[in-house]
Each structure stands twice: as C-alpha cells, then as structure tokens.
Amino acid sequence: MSNTNKPRRTAQETQAIVERSLKRRYWAERRFRAYGLTAIVAALAFLVYLFFVIFSNGLGAFRQTEIRLDVFYDPEVIDPAGTRHAEDLQSADYQALIRASLKKKFPDVEGRAATRELTRLVSGSAAFALQRRVVADPKLIGTSDTEWVLASDAVDLFEKGHINRSLAEAERPLSDQQLAWVDRLIADGSLGLKFNKTFLTRGDSREPENAGIWGAVAGSFFTLLLTLLLSFPIGVAAAVYLEEFARRNRWTDLIEVNINNLAAVPSIVFGLLGLAVFIGFFGLPRSAPLVGAMVLTLLTLPTIIIASRAALKAVPPSIREAALGMGASKIQMVTHHVLPLAMPGMLTGTIIGMARALGESAPLLMIGMVAFIVDIPKGITDASTVLPVQVFLWSDSPERGFVEKTSGAIIVLLAFLVVMNTTAVILRKRFERRW
Amino acid sequence: MTPATLLLALTLLSVGAFWIGKSRSLALVGGSRGVRNLHSLPSHYGVMTALWCALPALAVIFIWLAFQDSIILHLVTSQLPAGVRDLPANELSLVLNDVRNFVAGNVPADTLSEPVRAAGAEYLRLRGLSRMALTVIVMVMAIGAIIMVRSRITPELRARNRVERVVEWILIGCSTIAVFTTIGIVASVAFEAFRFFQHISPIDFLFGTSWSPQMAIRADQVGSSGSFGAVPLFVGTALISLIAMVIAVPIGLYSAIYLAEYAHPGFRTWAKPLLEILAGVPTVVYGFFAALTIGPALRGWGASLGLDVASESALAAGLVMGIMIIPFVSSLADDMISAVPQSLRDGAYALGATRSETIKQVVLRAALPGIVGGVLLAVSRAIGETMIVVMAAGLAANLTFNPLEAVTTVTVQIVTLLVGDQEFDSPKTLAAFALGLVLFLVTLALNVLALHIVRKYREQYE
Numbered sequence: 039m040s041n042t043n044k045p046r047r048t049a050q051e052t053q054a055i056v057e058r059s060l061k062r063r064y065w066a067e068r069r070f071r072a073y074g075l076t077a078i079v080a081a082l083a084f085l086v087y088l089f090f091v092i093f094s095n096g097l098g099a100f101r102q103t104e105i106r107l108d109v110f111y112d113p114e115v116i117d118p119a120g121t122r123h124a125e126d127l128q129s130a131d132y133q134a135l136i137r138a139s140l141k142k143k144f145p146d147v148e149g150r151a152a153t154r155e156l157t158r159l160v161s162g163s164a165a166f167a168l169q170r171r172v173v174a175d176p177k178l179i180g181t182s183d184t185e186w187v188l189a190s191d192a193v194d195l196f197e198k199g200h201i202n203r204s205l206a207e208a209e210r211p212l213s214d215q216q217l218a219w220v221d222r223l224i225a226d227g228s229l230g231l232k233f234n235k236t237f238l239t240r241g242d243s244r245e246p247e248n249a250g251i252w253g254a255v256a257g258s259f260f261t262l263l264l265t266l267l268l269s270f271p272i273g274v275a276a277a278v279y280l281e282e283f284a285r286r287n288r289w290t291d292l293i294e295v296n297i298n299n300l301a302a303v304p305s306i307v308f309g310l311l312g313l314a315v316f317i318g319f320f321g322l323p324r325s326a327p328l329v330g331a332m333v334l335t336l337l338t339l340p341t342i343i344i345a346s347r348a349a350l351k352a353v354p355p356s357i358r359e360a361a362l363g364m365g366a367s368k369i370q371m372v373t374h375h376v377l378p379l380a381m382p383g384m385l386t387g388t389i390i391g392m393a394r395a396l397g398e399s400a401p402l403l404m405i406g407m408v409a410f411i412v413d414i415p416k417g418i419t420d421a422s423t424v425l426p427v428q429v430f431l432w433s434d435s436p437e438r439g440f441v442e443k444t445s446g447a448i449i450v451l452l453a454f455l456v457v458m459n460t461t462a463v464i465l466r467k468r469f470e471r472r473w
Numbered sequence: 474m475t476p477a478t479l480l481l482a483l484t485l486l487s488v489g490a491f492w493i494g495k496s497r498s499l500a501l502v503g504g505s506r507g508v509r510n511l512h513s514l515p516s517h518y519g520v521m522t523a524l525w526c527a528l529p530a531l532a533v534i535f536i537w538l539a540f541q542d543s544i545i546l547h548l549v550t551s552q553l554p555a556g557v558r559d560l561p562a563n564e565l566s567l568v569l570n571d572v573r574n575f576v577a578g579n580v581p582a583d584t585l586s587e588p589v590r591a592a593g594a595e596y597l598r599l600r601g602l603s604r605m606a607l608t609v610i611v612m613v614m615a616i617g618a619i620i621m622v623r624s625r626i627t628p629e630l631r632a633r634n635r636v637e638r639v640v641e642w643i644l645i646g647c648s649t650i651a652v653f654t655t656i657g658i659v660a661s662v663a664f665e666a667f668r669f670f671q672h673i674s675p676i677d678f679l680f681g682t683s684w685s686p687q688m689a690i691r692a693d694q695v696g697s698s699g700s701f702g703a704v705p706l707f708v709g710t711a712l713i714s715l716i717a718m719v720i721a722v723p724i725g726l727y728s729a730i731y732l733a734e735y736a737h738p739g740f741r742t743w744a745k746p747l748l749e750i751l752a753g754v755p756t757v758v759y760g761f762f763a764a765l766t767i768g769p770a771l772r773g774w775g776a777s778l779g780l781d782v783a784s785e786s787a788l789a790a791g792l793v794m795g796i797m798i799i800p801f802v803s804s805l806a807d808d809m810i811s812a813v814p815q816s817l818r819d820g821a822y823a824l825g826a827t828r829s830e831t832i833k834q835v836v837l838r839a840a841l842p843g844i845v846g847g848v849l850l851a852v853s854r855a856i857g858e859t860m861i862v863v864m865a866a867g868l869a870a871n872l873t874f875n876p877l878e879a880v881t882t883v884t885v886q887i888v889t890l891l892v893g894d895q896e897f898d899s900p901k902t903l904a905a906f907a908l909g910l911v912l913f914l915v916t917l918a919l920n921v922l923a924l925h926i927v928r929k930y931r932e933q934y935e
Binding site for chain 1 (some may be wrong): 539543544546577598620633636637640641643644645647648649650651652654655657658661662664665723724726727728731732734735744747748750751753754755756757758759760761762764765766796799800803825827828829831832833850853854856857858859860863864884887888891892905906909912913916917920921924
C-alpha cells in the first residue's frame, strides 16, 4: 500500500471525513440527476418547438382566401358566334368576365391602370375555374351566378396577417388603393377564408395560390408502392435464406457484413448508384418513380432484412422440429409454419422501412425527381416528384406564400408518417407473442 | 406488345401453366383419388410448370430490355449523316438527347432538324421491330416450356424436389442483392471517379484548397478553368459534424444515463419513443426548420451581440443536425449502459459510492467502448447527412473554422453538381462521383470501426 508510512486513521476520523464530504457528494448526485433530466427536457423541447413552428406556419395552407363575385356568363364574351363548340368555349376570354364583375362591384374604378390593379386582386387561375365550369355545363351561358373565386397570393397573405399595413407602400405587395378595395370587400363580407381544395387536389405551380401537393402525393404513392412490391419479397426471401437455409461460411458472413454496412451508408450514395447504373447504364427514364423505387428498394432492403431476421429468430425451434418431424420438407416448414408466425414482425419492419423511404429525398434529387412538374403522374414511368422533394422545392421559392405551402406539405408528410408508424406499433402490440 | 403488356401476358400464361400442370398430374393418376400414387402434390406439378414457363422468359425479357436501348441507339448513330456522326462526343450526345426526346414525344417534331427527325423515326421503327421480336421469342419460349413440361409429367417425376431447388436458388439470389449493391456502389462510383482523376490529379483533389467547379464552356474561354481542391469541403463537413456532435453527444448521453439509471419505468416508456420521433422526422423538415427559423434567429442574436453571422452559417446547420442525431446517440448509449451487468453496480454501491459516482466511475467506464462505437456511427450519419446542409448551409466553399461563417460540405456539392442538366463526361459532373467515393470510403471506415468496437464490447459481457 502506498500510504503505509502515513499514520493510520481511526474509525471515528474516517467517519468524520466521510460525513463532511457527504453534503458535497449528495449535492453532486442531485446535480448529475438534474443534468440528465435537463437533457431529456431539452431534446423534447426542441421537438415541441419544431412541431410548433411547422404547424403555426402550415395550418394556414389548408385555407385559402376567396372573393365573392357576381359573375354574368356573358354570351357576347364566351361564345359570340353561338356555336357552343367545346373549342370555342375553351378559347374564350374568361378574364373579361372577371373584369366585368369586379367593375360591377367597384363602379368607381376608372381607367386602364386602375382596372388592371383591381383585377390583380383575383388570382390568374380564377379565369380557368370559370372556363372549366362553362365547358362542363354550357347551359350557364347567359345566366348570372355568385361565384367564390380564388384571390391572388398577395390578398391571401394579407388576409392571413402576413402583410404589415404600416410598411411603406413600395415595400408591400399590395398598394394603398388595393388595400382600400380589400377593406371594402371584407366590410361587405365578399372576402373570406375557405377550405383550400386546390392545395390538396392540384399539381405544382409557380403561383403559390395555385400550387397543390396532389402531384407529389401521387408520385410518392407510385414510388412507395413499387418500393414495397420490390423490397418486401426480396427482403423476406433474403432473410429466410440467411436465417433458415444458409450454413455459416465465408459467403454468408460476407453477405451479413454487407447488409450491416449498407444500413449505415449515406443515402445520397445510393442516389449516385441509381444515377450511374439505372439511368447512365441501363438508360431508364430520369425523374420516374420506377428508378426512384429501385433506389429506395436498395436503401430499405437492409432495414427489412434485419427486421425480418429478428422476426424469424423469435420463432421457437420446436415449431420447426415439429414440422420436420411430421415429414414436411424444409420449404414447406418455412412457408407453412415459420413464415406465418414471423409475418407480423416482418410487416412491422417493412412499414418502418417504408416510412423511412417516404421521408427520403437526397437520393431522389440525384436521379432527377426534382423537376418542376405540373401534371399529376399517372404511372411509374411518368416524370414526377415526391412529397419530401416537393417540400425541398417549395422551401427554395422566394415567394412568401410558399413558406405556408411548404409547412402545409410537411404537415401532410408528417400525417402519413404518423399513420404508418402507428400502424407498425399497433401491429407489433397486437401480434407480439411471447413463447 | 409493350413490356408491361408482355409481362401481364406472361403472368396470365403462368397461371394457365399452373392449372395445366396440376390437372395433367391428376389426370395421369385418375383424379383426386389417385393422388397417393403421385410422388409430389398436384400443386407441385402445377408450380413446376409455371416456373419453367415464366423464369426463362423473364430472364430473356430483362436482358433484352437492359440492352435494347443502347443497341438501338448505336444502330441509329451509325446511320446518322457523316457530318453529324463526326461531331465531338459531347455535341453528339446532345443530338442523341434530341432523338430521345423526340421518341418520348417531349418535343414537337417541327422544332427539330431533319437528321434528328429521321433518326427518331428510325429509332421508333427499330424499337417496334425489337418489341415484336421479343414478344414472339418470349411467347414461343413460354408456350414451348408448357408443352414440354406437360409431356414430361409422370407420377414418378420428383416435382417437389425440383420446385424446392429452384425456390432455394431464388432465395439465394435475393440474399446476394446486398453484395451486388455494394459492388454496384463501389464499381459505379469508383469508375466515374477514375474518369475524373484522368482530368484532375488525385493529389490536387485531396489537398487543393480552392474549390470552384466551373468549367469553361468553350476551349478558348479565359478564367474559368475550374479548380477542384476539396479541402474546403472536407473542412466544412468536419466543422458542421463537429458542431452537431457537440450538441448531440452531451444531450444524448445524459438522456441515456437518465433513462437507463434514474427514470421511473413509466416515464421511460413515454420519453423513449418521444425521443425516437426526433429520428423519424424526415431530414428535409429539419432543413426547412433550420433555414426558416434557426438561421435567421442566430443572425438576429449575432447582430444584437455585435457579431456578423452569415444567414447560412455552419452553426445553424450543425445545431439542427445535432438535434436530429440525439436519438442515435441516446438509444445506442442506452443499450450499452443497460448491457453493463448489475453486479458491477452492486459492487460500487457496497463500497459506499453514490449513484452518480457509480455511473461515472464504474458504469460509464465499463460501457465506454460501446458508447464510442455509437458516437462513431453518429459521426458517420452526420457526415453523410444531406438535406439539412443543402437547405441550411451555403454553397460558398470558404476554408474556415469559424462556425459563424457559411461553409459548404461534400454532400451539398454532390447535390449542386448533379442536380439539373448535366453531361456524363464533364469533370464538373464527375467531380461529384469523386466526392461520393470519398464520402463512401470515409463512412464505410467509420461504420466498420464502430461495428467492430460495438460487437467486441457486446461479447465481453455475454
């Protein structure tokens, strides 16, 4: 011992030393514990703040400012020749109808410049909405009707309180004159927030008020569906082979090391692979859900294989032995007995993998799913984008109106993720079996 | 037939094959009462017929489709007028792009030059021919296989064993996809990186300190030869990852300690999944959050303190990335702490140590290798993270360690270089693959090291 030449302490002395230090030690204990709790609270506070920011910004995207107009479907404007041909109806100047009804509302507006400023209160797409109504029902021509038409982005921002009235006129998107008109519209109840159908049913657009997420949702749907169809069978088959058939040798060790490593490879590297091999070498179309799904399949396979192997491991060996003892072949044992019992675990792992694939955007940027696409994709080879990439695209847009749309799209994305993860948790809770 | 209808036809044909095989085997033994005379179940004969009908045909379809485009394009190119064919490679690829666009119907025919239109028409003709040939070959193969297998079915045929052997080979094939993915990543990324290093020497790339990947469009252009020194990117990546780890390691570690050692089980069952949500939020959401909220907030605070903070500072990206990584650190550390045997704790308590002293001096020391492994995994995650830095960090390749300035990272540059129009042979595009190779190798090394440490540690107490 190193302290042999020091005088020995008596028991009382030792106890006194310990008691003197106790206060300090208990204090350190409480402090340490408080650090731990603070860390958790801090992490959860970040989470709450993140959701607060997204929801406070994004809930507005589900409502949209509309203006009530008394529209007269003037036969002179729509169809002066009276042919009622669909082509004539389509090419008519519906903007003129909106101009006319706005003028009726504000009879005091005179002159070209003022009229133009007045029509800017209404979105450019309102004319198309009227056009669609007339083409669908030509009997409207010659009648009058009260229509709620889409207001412009600037009016929408004002109505939602994002435009400061006290700013100088040049610094805000609405002029003093326009503000006065908007005030009059509000006063007679002709301006209001309505449920935003455009946002949920239309494709992308350069104007915030016309932009919708349906194109991205459809793109995500096709991509995920194909990812599921590819990755679930392949993942389950790989897991079954590794867990039930393979003998441990160099080759299976190599496969295992590869699976574990691929699970931690950055997702963008999978994008590079997709770009070089699927698009560069095999010449598959860019921006298509087909290629996106193939990349995401490679990305999610490790997750699915690892989860499926865990599910297979949980099936007790006695079941296998019983099946083999009854004369079943190895394949019969797996397909008739082991797989049905392991299926809930495999499905849970697959859903979690799909949720990860749904939120993934970096590899899809590589294979060109970032294009500006207005049309709703109809198949797996149409150019399309996906929800997270749509979020990325909108967050890049300079218009203030897109901040709201971006957050709205994030809310939709999070809603899908919550549904998927809840399903996984319920599945696990419901079918979890202890042997 | 288009490939999709061909696949559908083949599916229908294999369903038919199943019934033909099954009913043939039953017919041979005189209906369902004679089943015991068959070697295998009737459905095995059916599956065998279906597999023999579908598998070779499927293989032919995939091989055919994989090479169809490049062969047709080659034929079309060789028929282009000599003036077009002798163009430099990049201009020729533009012409071929026009042809492809014409074929896909993306551009109206009247905007294209005459040779392109002719080539497009030729392409369409050859593709039609190729599809017809494929349809005929596949149908002949599939129907031929059905007829052949049907004539071979006897009660003694060991159909089950044959089917099971095929199924086992399919399982083996599926399990090797992981290996082929790795090979594919290495081969494709390394191949393109090799082409890049033919233009730029690897030394300049790895140790150069100036990054401006602008290539001259014309050969005689001045001042935009492009420089590909990647050190600023490596430094930027390291800086942002460091900031992220400074946030994530203490918070993650303390959370794990609290959850594993102090927390009431009821609190734990709620807090742990809530923490995991942080890992489940898509990274694009964090990126938006960083760009919308954290970046401007830091800039505002910096201004009030008299500091000049870039609006796309490394600090903002690193902070948000750190939040994202907290659950990775905490759940791995939690596992490691829980794996420390209770006997070690009991020993420390018996010597009079308080709980925090036990944790600091016994539990954490015992769990240290595992925790280090977990942190390494988190570092590799931070280095490879893309969307947060693309949205919240800048594009300016500043060589700086100041967290308040804008820096750029490897992943940001890969995205910037590859998004948008591109040619496959410009050094600008290839540089992305060289960066990808570096990224892959670094993360691979970290992962292998981390997994090795974690596994070694786990075995220690088992």
